[in-house]
Amino acid sequence: MDRLIDPAHPIHELHRRRWSPRAFADRTVEPAKLLSILEGARWAPSSSNEQPWYFIIATKNEPQDFERMLSCLVEQNQRWARSVPVLMITVASNRFARTLKPNRHAYYDLGQAVMAMTVEATSLGLFAHQMAGFSPDKAREAYRIPESADAVSAIALGYPGDPATLPDDLRTRELAPSQRKPLTEFVFSGRWGELPAWLK
Numbered sequence: 772m773d774r775l776i777d778p779a780h781p782i783h784e785l786h787r788r789r790w791s792p793r794a795f796a797d798r799t800v801e802p803a804k805l806l807s808i809l810e811g812a813r814w815a816p817s818s819s820n821e822q823p824w825y826f827i828i829a830t831k832n833e834p835q836d837f838e839r840m841l842s843c844l845v846e847q848n849q850r851w852a853r854s855v856p857v858l859m860i861t862v863a864s865n866r867f868a869r870t871l872k873p874n875r876h877a878y879y880d881l882g883q884a885v886m887a888m889t890v891e892a893t894s895l896g897l898f899a900h901q902m903a904g905f906s907p908d909k910a911r912e913a914y915r916i917p918e919s920a921d922a923v924s925a926i927a928l929g930y931p932g933d934p935a936t937l938p939d940d941l942r943t944r945e946l947a948p949s950q951r952k953p954l955t956e957f958v959f960s961g962r963w964g965e966l967p968a969w970l971k
Contacts, residue, residue, distance in 0.1 A: 789890065790898065792931050792932070792934075793944070794851070795855045795930065795932045796929065796930040796932040799832065800856050800929055805928075807895065810891070811888050812891075813884075815880070815884035816883055818874070819867065821880065823868075826861055827840070827860045828858070829841075829859075830856060830858075831856050831857075840913075841853055842913070843860065843905050844925055845905060845906070848902050851937060852900075855900075856928070856929040857929055858928075860922050861923045862920050862921065862922050863877040864920050885926070889901075892928060898929065898930070902926065907923075954970060958970055
């Protein structure tokens with residue numbers, strides 16, 4: 772499903788094409804493309820070049836492992852994610868490797884890595900749906916994630932599918948246009964809530 776957003780200002784075509792579907796095609800993600808997507812994440816910037824991110828991956832080619840990861844998602848997300856070819860759980864190290872001090876930038880850095888991965892996926896005709904709706908505790912137990920790291924989010928990855936395959940409530944959300952706040956609600960200058968002159 773082709774779904775270009777209509778931005779208020781010119782942006783790169785990849786950002787116009789990126790969105791988060793719930794309907795995915797019954798099509799395997801080629802290993803070479805998956806490697807390129809992860810390579811995009813690998814080269815994301817991070818505080819002190821710490822690279823505090825990890826990705827636990829399950830594919831439908833390994834049904835038992837896929838079901839284990841699917842069980843970490845909340846029921847609402849399981850409804851549609853069981854048809855996705857690739858599931859991931861993202862993990863951030865919560866301490867700097869060199870000093871063992873808390874790394875308060877780790878989630879930020881992981882987010883940058885995921886965005887880099889998402890843009891790379893979009894360039895290859897793939898789409899990622901990022902989810903907060905999963906159980907970090909289940910993920911920790913299922914994958915033996917150490918206390919030095921935190922499960923942060925889940926991601927569904929694959930080729931876009933037919934929205935008609937979704938339940939009615941999810942299909943309605945799938946077909947609704949994407950919405951975003953205007954720049955005037957979150958870009959300030961001088962003091963909090965004050966708009967820059969060039970934005971007024």
